[in-house]
Amino acid sequence: MKSILRIVSDARELWPLYVGIIVGAVLTTATTLLMPFLIAEATQVVVDMATGKRAASAMPLVWLAVWLLVVMVVNSLVTNVTGYWGDIMSMRVRRILSHNYFDKLLRLPQRWYDAQLTGSIISKLDRSIHTVVQFLQVFANSFFTTILTVVVVLVVAGLHSPWLALLLVVIYPTFVWLTAITSRRWQVWEKEKNEHFDVAGGRFAEVVSQLRVVKSFTTERSELEHFDRHYDEAVALTATQSRFWHFMDVARRGALDVVFFGIYLIIFVATAKGSFTVGSMVLLIQLIQIAKAPVTSMSYYVDTMQRAITGSTEYYKVMDVEEEPLHPLTEGAAAIEWSDGDTVVAFDDVSFGYDEDQLVLEDINLSIRRGERVAFVGESGGGKSTLVNLVMKLYSPTSGQVRVLGHDVTTVPTAALRRQVGVVFQDASLFSGTIRENLHYGDPTADDDALREALRRSNALGFVDQLPDGLDTQIGERGVKLSGGQKQRIAVARAMLKDAPILILDEATSALDTKAERQVQAGLEELMEGRTALIIAHRLSTISAVDRIVTLRNGTIDEVGSPAELAQTNGIYAQLLALQASDSAAGRKILKRFGLIA
Secondary structure (H helix, E strand, C coil): CHHHHHHHHHHHHHHHHHHHHHHHHHHHHHHHHHHHHHHHHHHHHEEEECCCEEECCCHHHHHHHHHHHHHHHHHHHHHHHHHHHHHHHHHHHHHHHHHHHHHHHCCCCCCHHHHHHHHHHHHHHHHHHHHHHHHHHHHHHHHHHHHHHHHHHHHHHHCHHHHHHHHHHHHHHHHHHHHHHHHHHHHHHHHHHHHHHHHHHHHHHHHHHCCCHHHCCCCHHHHHHHHHHHHHHHHHHHHHHHHHHHHHHHHHHHHHHHHHHHHHHHHHHCCCCCCEEEEHHHHHHHHHHHHHHHCCCCCHHHHHHHHHHHHHHHHHHHCCCCCCCCCCCCCCCCCCCCCCCCCEEEEEEEECCCCCCEEEEEEEEEECCCEEEEEEECCCCCCCCHCCCCCCCCCCCCCEEEEEECEECCCCHHHHHHHEEEEECCCCCCCCCHHHHHHHCCCCCHHHHHHHHHHCCCHHHHHHHHHCCCHHCCCCCCCCCHHHHHHHHHHHHHHHHHCEEEEECCCCCCCCCCCHHHHHHHHHHHHHHCEEEEECCCCCCHCCCCCCEEEEECCCCEEEEEHHHHHHCCCCCHHHHHHHCCCCCCHHHHHHCCCCCC
């Protein structure tokens, strides 16, 4: 329940709606309960007229009918106004929770995402917020009104007979207690079901995003079977869960029926003995009927609340994850004085491991000078990308220090650091939308002239001008409507617009054919002009044009030197050159392992 209260606190800006709903609930309860009093009074008037205790005049009944109409109209009006406020409140809560969740995801470190499935993250968001909003809607539209109604019925029943009040007092806590006991087992099954939904949803998102791979390997059937298995497990759990819940509900309702039998018996016998008038009997029967509905609905209320508690607990499990330090969404806009010295990037005794007991990099010492082009060569998984990820502060070193332009990356504002770094990934990583929108990722303020100049320099203007809508062409999810080379040239133009002094090329052309590679490489040469470039090795021909090569072996630096120097040392680079020249099958296999051929 703490998590539900926490959500209300997080959405405390909605307090006017909370107050309005509470006031509306009070008025709804008052008008709902006033109707039985008016009907009871009309019944008593008719009985008195029939027995000669009151003169036969229709006016008292007419006025009672008029008042009953007024009360019903007010009840309808207040109920719908309160319902409207409840709908608005729940949707605004949904907006607040969704905003906070997305905001939190943007602040979380890359390490957290490494252990998550994208589909699972989305599934948790949908499920958690849906259950919370559903509970708030129920609370606003009926639950609070129900509680007030029960209290008033208890008071009125107590004034007529302490036995009636006692039976009613016993019903509610007993029923809620039994339902809560049932719900404990229900939550265990619900958690297991949610785990199946998350795994199935995560796989679903992966398959949809990589459908070409699935189709090319004709694994549609196995993927569907994998998906169905989790839903079959969820169905089986639901059968067990529902069978238990409804069995217990029959037992609860059976006990409830016995208690209400006793209540009606007391009312009927007391009226027959003259302890209650006919009007009082009508009043009490209507009030008991009003009070009976909340009890029979208690299972639904508790079920909705339990789902909300489970959902909100999952929600806050994510919200309480430790955030990336000095994140752009939390840090101030403090100006950083970057060093203008010769050293741009430095690794001082840096070690790093994704797991504490297994280091990917160990004792890395390296300085990269201003304007220098440095290529990193090593086996796939050998730590090349990890090195540049440390420069971008996507991860923090396990030990040692990474310095950029004179500052330890762990101590400077993340946004300020990343403004100094431009990146072109192996996967162009474009977004759905237009070419213009993707280019504005590099510089949101760039006008069309600046965009076209960046496209020209990246060797992309020719194909963009041939597209039906030019810069406003929709490129589909992840740029699916463009070829690999076209996407990469857009990514190069985007990096040009960012105009950062440090450039990271993470295997930017390794996935392209020869023609596309030449087109992209021409753009990369423009992009690297006047910048310090850290290049994850792709083609050996490209590496030969850099200032220095750093070879990595088992997570440590093996050699550092110019291409000409390392070609003579019989080290990794020299061996790779020899293997390329031999063009043997074994040689090609090794080159592929180093990511130097496709």
